[in-house]
Amino acid sequence: MIEFKRHQRIVQQTLLVLYFLLCCNEVQGEKKISKLDDMELEKQLLLLNKPAIKTIKTTYGDIYDCIDFYKQHAFDHPLSKDHNFHPKMKPTLSRIKQNSDASTTSRSSTIWSKDGGCPSGTVPIKRITKDDLIRQRSMPPPENVKFNAQFVGSNNMSNEQKRSYISSQGYKRAIVQTRKDPYNRFAGAGMATSLYNPHVEGKQHSACRLKIYKGSDVLQVGWRVDPTLYGDNKTRLFIHFQAGKIHCFNTLCPGFIIVNTEIPLDMSYEDHLSQRGVKIGEDTMYIERDLANGNWWLLMEENYEQIGFWPQWMFTDLEGFATNVEWGGVVYSPPGVPKPPMGSSFFPRENFAYDAYCRSIAIIDEIGGTVYLHRVITLVDNHFMYKVLFKRLSEGSKSFSYVVYGGPGETVPV
Secondary structure, three states: OHHHHHHHHHHHHHHHHHHHHHHHHHHOOOOOOOHHHHHHHHHHHHHHOOOOOEEEEEOOOOEEEEEEHHHOHHHHOHHHOOOOOOOOOOOOOOOOOOOOOOOOOOHHHHOEOOOOOOOOOEEEEEOOOHHHHHHHOOOOOOOOOEOOEEEEOOOOOOOOOOOOOEOOOOEEEEEEEEOOOOOOOEEEEEEEEEOOOOOOOOOOEEEEEEEEEEOOEEEEEEEEEOHHHHOOOOEEEEEEEEEOOEEEEOOOOOOOEEOOOOOOOOOEOHHHOOEOOOEOOEEEEEEEEOOOOOOEEEEEOOOOEEEEEEOHHHOOHHHOOEOEEEEEEEEEOOOOOOOOOEOOOOOOOOOOOOOEEEEEEEEEEOOOOEEOOOOEEEEEOOOOOOEEEEEEEEEOOEEEEEEEEEEOOOOOOO
16 A cells, blocks of 8 residues: 555656646747747737837846837727827826835846946837747636635734635635725725745746736736746746736737836846845835826836836726725646745745735825725635735834735645
């Protein structure tokens, strides 16, 4: 019996290794395609890779093309035909007072290998390859999950309210969420998040994100390690939108309009990662609704660097205000494959030097004011793999809200 179990364990491990080998080959774009498929991919590349005014390279080896602002893929959307956007446009935004000790030095100074970002009037867009498009075919559908929730009140952190849940196949989350209320009217949200590089293989991915949504419309920003999306295991900036049944990452389809010449989407955080117990690397991210016209802007870093925006006309539910906000981690693995680590790859211990976190979390109300988070819901799909905690600190008249999350995931039996 013991010998049988040992043999069974060896077979399982061998199958898992074979899966990752086959999966990785496909993820790296080595899957064979027909001539017809190849022609279709070439057409897509011509549509995505616009003629470059200048080509630049990052210190991490990524190639970006500086595209004329008006030629970027976002304007291929049929509804943008008669737009009046321009590269110098500025949004009407609130000014969130952030509680931060981080430097206000722009990260863009460490991104580019030689002569800085793109010229005025152009925007940096990562060059797409045929392998990138092939891998996109293996991308899982977006998460769509309802979880068993722990309700956290303002006076009693242990107060719980049970809710039913249906777990979307393959996804696991450890997040904090605003209370469900159809009358919520949020004009944005933000966070400063620590940066980690959890280990993933094959079609797994592991991420931290800020997510705001209403109905079937979703906006996200954060970092993720995703070989299927990026073709490597680097920790990278990502954005994602979902408008009804349409969803898209970064600039792979018409939607997000870039205005910033120096800070690119998809950028690697390779030199800014946290080392658990040694150093903390982080970035600041906000999504905020333009008070004048309803466009949704992405802001980065401590100086509210304006990266770009999703036009209001893309959405139905988010044409107005959001009703829900989430902060925390999410992982994915295909059915039958162990779940990867999340965040720092360890359970949180309520110490910023060791935990993955989202700090200085903030919500903006419909008139641009900051909403005080006094009640939230924690959502964890599997408490044996991941954990999340919501905490508040008070220093005099100031109150700081933060989320710590993470976990080792699912280990393979030896």
